[in-house]
Amino acid sequence: MNREEGLLIVLSGPSGVGKGTVCKQIRCRQKLQHLKYSVSATTRAPREGEANGVDYFFKQKEEFEDMINNGELLEWAKYVDNYYGTPYSFVQDQLKAGYDVILEIEVQGALQVRKRVGKEGIFIFLVPPNVEELKRRILERASETDESMNRRLKAMEQEMKLIQHYDYCVVNDDIQLTCELVESIVNAEHCKVERNKIKYEQWL
Numbered sequence: 525m526n527r528e529e530g531l532l533i534v535l536s537g538p539s540g541v542g543k544g545t546v547c548k549q550i551r552c553r554q555k556l557q558h559l560k561y562s563v564s565a566t567t568r569a570p571r572e573g574e575a576n577g578v579d580y581f582f583k584q585k586e587e588f589e590d591m592i593n594n595g596e597l598l599e600w601a602k603y604v605d606n607y608y609g610t611p612y613s614f615v616q617d618q619l620k621a622g623y624d625v626i627l628e629i630e631v632q633g634a635l636q637v638r639k640r641v642g643k644e645g646i647f648i649f650l651v652p653p654n655v656e657e658l659k660r661r662i663l664e665r666a667s668e669t670d671e672s673m674n675r676r677l678k679a680m681e682q683e684m685k686l687i688q689h690y691d692y693c694v695v696n697d698d699i700q701l702t703c704e705l706v707e708s709i710v711n712a713e714h715c716k717v718e719r720n721k722i723k724y725e726q727w728l
């Protein structure tokens with residue numbers, strides 16, 4: 525991937541940890557001015573209140589498989605019986621235009637992105653304060669059947685094993701603090717990019 529200016533940020537973590545909430549809050553806080561959110565494609569059914577093109581691009585299985593075959597996805601994965609994937613062109617266009625882009629994706633997809641961008645991306649893993657709180661949050665959201673919740677909790681066991689592939693782990697306890705931490709990480713990574721641009725000869 526040719527990334528001229530913007531930073532690619534990958535946010536993962538178990539179902540119910542608060543990934544969507546953190547992304548929404550960061551957007552509202554407007555502390556990161558040059559941040560764009562990648563809207564994923566999925567074959568999962570919309571939840572109440574979710575809108576096509578805003579929360580996800582909701583697709584039929586065949587449509588999604590066409591996207592895979594046409595090379596339209598930066599990465600994709602199957603999670604609890606549904607496909608999820610990141611449309612490539614949006615990410616590429618925004619990065620080229622100098623925007624940071626955040627992907628809210630699960631671990632298999634994140635590892636595919638890691639392979640493509642190497643150390644260039646910022647990979648952040650969100651964890652809950654504890655498993656009881658995670659279960660409480662999934663129940664509070666009231667979006668899952670018992671079966672779906674159990675499968676999400678089962679998926680977490682595999683997800684947690686891959687945490688060492690991430691650059692940062694943030695415990696999502698207090699939501700405001702979590703947002704501040706994510707914002708600080710992004711700002712600090714920009715400072716690294718600036719450092720790498722400096723040619724010390726200029727200052728002599």
Ligand SMILES: Nc1nc2c(ncn2[C@@H]2O[C@H](COP(=O)(O)OP(=O)(O)O)[C@@H](O)[C@H]2O)c(=O)[nH]1
Pocket residue numbers: 536537538539540543544564565568599600601603608609610628629630631632633634676
């Ligand atoms: N690989 C991949 N995972 C995605 C993508 N979009 C969403 N996901 C992940 O798929 C998982 C299930 O998402 P969702 O059905 O919205 O459930 P939730 O995590 O319980 O809110 C989550 O871990 C999401 O981060 C994507 O484009 N690619």
Ligand SMILES: Nc1ncnc2c1ncn2[C@@H]1O[C@H](COP(=O)(O)OP(=O)(O)O)[C@@H](O)[C@H]1O
Pocket residue numbers: 537538539540541542543544545546661662664665696697698699702
């Ligand atoms: N820091 C937090 N403290 C308490 N509740 C939270 C926090 N972050 C998220 N939640 C709640 O947990 C539930 C799951 O959050 P959500 O953002 O949908 O998770 P995810 O996108 O990771 O599946 C929601 O009801 C949300 O309001």
